[in-house]
Amino acid sequence: MSGAFQFDPASTALVVVDLQPDFLPGGALAVTDGDAVLEPIVRLLTPGRFGVCVATQDWHPPGHISFASSHPGRRPLDVIDLYGHEQVLWPDHCVQNSPGARLHEGLPWGRVSVVIRKGADPVTDSYSTFRNNWDPSGRRPPTGLAGYLTERGMHTVVLCGLARDYCVKWSAEDAVAAGFRTVVLWELTRPVDPHSDAAVAEGLASLGVEILPDLEPAWGQQR
Numbered sequence: 001m002s003g004a005f006q007f008d009p010a011s012t013a014l015v016v017v018d019l020q021p022d023f024l025p026g027g028a029l030a031v032t033d034g035d036a037v038l039e040p041i042v043r044l045l046t047p048g049r050f051g052v053c054v055a056t057q058d059w060h061p062p063g064h065i066s067f068a069s070s071h072p073g074r075r076p077l078d079v080i081d082l083y084g085h086e087q088v089l090w091p092d093h094c095v096q097n098s099p100g101a102r103l104h105e106g107l108p109w110g111r112v113s114v115v116i117r118k119g120a121d122p123v124t125d126s127y128s129t130f131r132n133n134w135d136p137s138g139r140r141p142p143t144g145l146a147g148y149l150t151e152r153g154m155h156t157v158v159l160c161g162l163a164r165d166y167c168v169k170w171s172a173e174d175a176v177a178a179g180f181r182t183v184v185l186w187e188l189t190r191p192v193d194p195h196s197d198a199a200v201a202e203g204l205a206s207l208g209v210e211i212l213p214d215l216e217p218a219w220g221q222q223r
């Protein structure tokens with residue numbers, strides 16, 4: 001797991017997923033221990049480590065379909081059928097232009113060339129940074145990120161951020177499906193549901209996603 005990971009930084013994109021106050025301790029949909037990933041991700045954003053750095057930002061209009069409050073009688077974490085697929089209902093979170101939806105102010109976002117905002121369609125959720133969840137017509141519309149990364153010459157996608165079992169997992173699945181070599185930095189993510197960890201790791205590995213604890217050993221060797 002350590003030291004053996006070989007990659008070409010110039011053709012590798014770092015994708016930092018949903019580091020927003022609503023997903024951090026004290027937020028509306030706080031991921032336990034989510035703030036533990038911040039400092040290591042600051043280090044990843046050191047200039048020169050990746051060809052491209054991208055951030056994603058959950059960005060819902062008020063009354064979004066994924067909010068339990070939009071479904072009378074439902075509570076957060078209830079699961080409903082939505083257009084033929086399971087949809088978890090969440091507390092209101094990452095409402096457009098609210099403080100909880102900002103990119104966490106402690107990170108050097110100036111090093112990120114693109115911010116993909118997702119979940120802006122009122123009737124469709126979007127866990128993945130590459131494609132929305134299923135829309136009413138049964139499609140999963142692309143966000144354009146795969147095209148952007150391809151045009152920038154990226155072959156590898158390295159993912160970190162929140163949350164491990166939703167937005168990071170779905171993004172990794174779609175990155176592999178789009179043809180990218182895909183790496184999840186496991187220790188630089190945290191789950192909504194820790195009981196999901198084994199199934200998430202197994203599922204991603206079965207698709208060919210590489211799971212590493214961190215990339216720090218790759219640079220540690222160069223010192």
Ligand SMILES: [Zn+2]
Nearest residue numbers: 058066094119
């Ligand atoms: Zn959301």
